[in-house]
Structures are given as structure tokens and as C-alpha cells.
Amino acid sequence: MTKQLPSTSRSLPIALIRAREGVMSPIRDMLSETGITEQQWRVLRVLVEFGRMDAKTLADRSSLLFPSLTRIAATLRDKGLVTQTRDDKDRRRQFIEITANGQKIIDDHSPQAAQIVAGFKTALGDDDYERLLDLLARLDPGADP
Amino acid sequence: MTKQLPSTSRSLPIALIRAREGVMSPIRDMLSETGITEQQWRVLRVLVEFGRMDAKTLADRSSLLFPSLTRIAATLRDKGLVTQTRDDKDRRRQFIEITANGQKIIDDHSPQAAQIVAGFKTALGDDDYERLLDLLARLDPGADP
DNA sequence: TTCATTTCCTTAACATGTTAATTGTTGCCA
DNA sequence: TGGCAACAATTAACATGTTAAGGAAATGAA
Numbered sequence A, B: 001m002t003k004q005l006p007s008t009s010r011s012l013p014i015a016l017i018r019a020r021e022g023v024m025s026p027i028r029d030m031l032s033e034t035g036i037t038e039q040q041w042r043v044l045r046v047l048v049e050f051g052r053m054d055a056k057t058l059a060d061r062s063s064l065l066f067p068s069l070t071r072i073a074a075t076l077r078d079k080g081l082v083t084q085t086r087d088d089k090d091r092r093r094q095f096i097e098i099t100a101n102g103q104k105i106i107d108d109h110s111p112q113a114a115q116i117v118a119g120f121k122t123a124l125g126d127d128d129y130e131r132l133l134d135l136l137a138r139l140d141p142g143a144d145p
Numbered sequence C: 001t002t003c004a005t006t007t008c009c010t011t012a013a014c015a016t017g018t019t020a021a022t023t024g025t026t027g028c029c030a
Numbered sequence D: 001t002g003g004c005a006a007c008a009a010t011t012a013a014c015a016t017g018t019t020a021a022g023g024a025a026a027t028g029a030a
Helices: A012-031 A038-050 A055-062 A066-078 A100-124 A126-137 B012-032 B038-050 B055-062 B066-078 B100-124 B126-137
Strands: A082-086 A094-098 B082-086 B094-098
Touching: A012 A038, A012 A100, A012 B012, A012 B038, A012 B126, A038 A055, A038 A066, A038 A082, A038 A094, A038 A100, A038 B012, A055 A066, A055 A094, A066 A082, A094 A100, A100 A126, A126 B012, A126 B126, B012 B038, B012 B100, B038 B055, B038 B066, B038 B082, B038 B094, B038 B100, B055 B066, B055 B094, B066 B082, B094 B100, B100 B126
Parallel strands: none
Antiparallel strands: A082 A094, B082 B094
């Protein structure tokens, strides 16, 4: 007897999609007035947190595939929110850095973003919120160490 | 003093993305030999579980936006995996039904899909697995009742 | 040095996500 | 009945996800 698939209502992939949608919906609303997308916001946040870095590291930390980052970086550059600099030591490599305008977008909207996150933390309760983050981390193959 | 954003390493949206990537990666590998995508698989699974239904309901149950479903339904129809029928009572509406070929794809790969899911359940442990599904459901605004 | 390999990045092609505008139908109500 | 709001579905436009192929630069071994 082979195993049966769970009902779609108890499917882990679908539950992850729906949860993500629930979390991102208010964030997207907040971002709509900035003119940048969710992924562009993520890239800028990583740059604020870690500073200038090469494209590969940026893609990893932003959880973006490399081809996506290539396009997003070009878009952000065209918007004047980041700069791209070729590495003189290794001319394959490229450094990406946030500009003052990019920094301003993060600064202007961080409080609102933090409030949205705090709302979810309150809704779940601090314990369940941390428990959820821990469980999710255990599904992430890149988070083992 | 305004609240600060959490480090991206403890960001709920990013944790959801990474967890989803971890879960979907083996499923995508499995699907690569079927010639259908993850979303097409999801649509077919819903049709198997609930049978023929109108497009709006199908989009809801598949967690897809309507424009995405329009394209996916057209693709699946071209592949001969579903049929589309206009409702005679209400000619705005459309019914979608899986075909024998579509059913066969699900049947042929369900055991393998179930095994992948079972792997995650084992990795987390039954209790944590159920706890995770419950926590995720609490982030889904469409799951309140 | 030479050349195959590896690495970083880009481009291409197709599918989906997302929002907005559009089309065709139905229902309602003045 | 005539006209308008509401609804189902499509289309359009742009951004991203995903895989594969391509280009340029560095690396290492013969």
C-alpha cells in the first residue's frame, strides 16, 4: 500500500504559500507608496544591514536567484538607489552599495515595516512566533550550521 | 523611539521564502520529469481532490491569482490535461475538469510526492510538523473560520 | 605558457506573481 | 425596458522565479 498525499488543505507547500501571502499583503500595501517591490526592498535592507558587498553574497543574503538579482540590481541602479562597482582585484566580480536615496527609503519606512512585523508577533504571541521561526529554519537546507 | 526591523536572518517573510524553497526543491526535481510545473501540479491535485469546479473556486483552492489561473488553465488545456466548459446557466462562468491524461500524471507521481512529504514529516517529527501547519494557518487570513 | 576548468555574472526563454484595464454577462431597479 | 452596478474571465504590462546557455576573467595543472 502506497502512501497517500495529504489533503491540499493540510499540504505544507500550500500552507507556506498562504502564510507568506498573509504576511506579505500588508507589507506590499506599505511598499506601494515607495515605488519599489518586495524583492527590491529586501535587497536594500540587506545592504543596510551588512553594507557594500559582492553580487553573489547579496543574492544569497537576499534569498534571490542570481538572474533575478542581476535584473533587480539594474533596476535599482537605474532608480539611483544603489551603485555597482567592478572589483579591480577580480574583474569578474561586482560590488553593490546602497546610495543615500536608497538609505532614505529604508529609513522612511522602517517604522511602518517594524509595526507590521510587531503586529504578527503580537497576534501569534512571542513564544509561538519564535517557535515558528525555529521550525521554518529547520526546513531551510542552507541554515544547517 | 521607534521599533527597529529585525535582522534579515530572523525576518518572518524571508524565513517563509527559505522554508518554501527547502520544501519545493525536491518536489520540483520530482516534477521535472513530468513536464508540468509546480503550480500546474497544484491545480491538477485540487481537481482530483474536489472534482470539476468553476474557475474562481479552483483559483481559491489552488492559492493562485485569477490571471495566473487563466494562463495555467490554457496551458493545461493545450496539453490535454484538463477540459474547459462554459456554464449554460451563467455564460460568464467556466467549469474546469481533469482529463484521464491529467489524472494519470497525478496517479503516476503521487507515491513519490507522498514520500517527499513524509520525509519532511519525519525530519521535523509528527508533533512539530502539525504544530508548524497550525502556526502557518494562523498567518493565513483566509483560514479564520 | 597553454589550455581546460572553474567562477562570477549576464542573457534568453518561458512560466508565474501582481496590478490595472477591458470584455462579455447577469441582475437589479427606477 | 433601459440602463447601471456587480460579476466572471481575459488581456496587458511589468517584475520575478526558474532553468539553461553564453561570455569574460581567474585558476591550476601539464
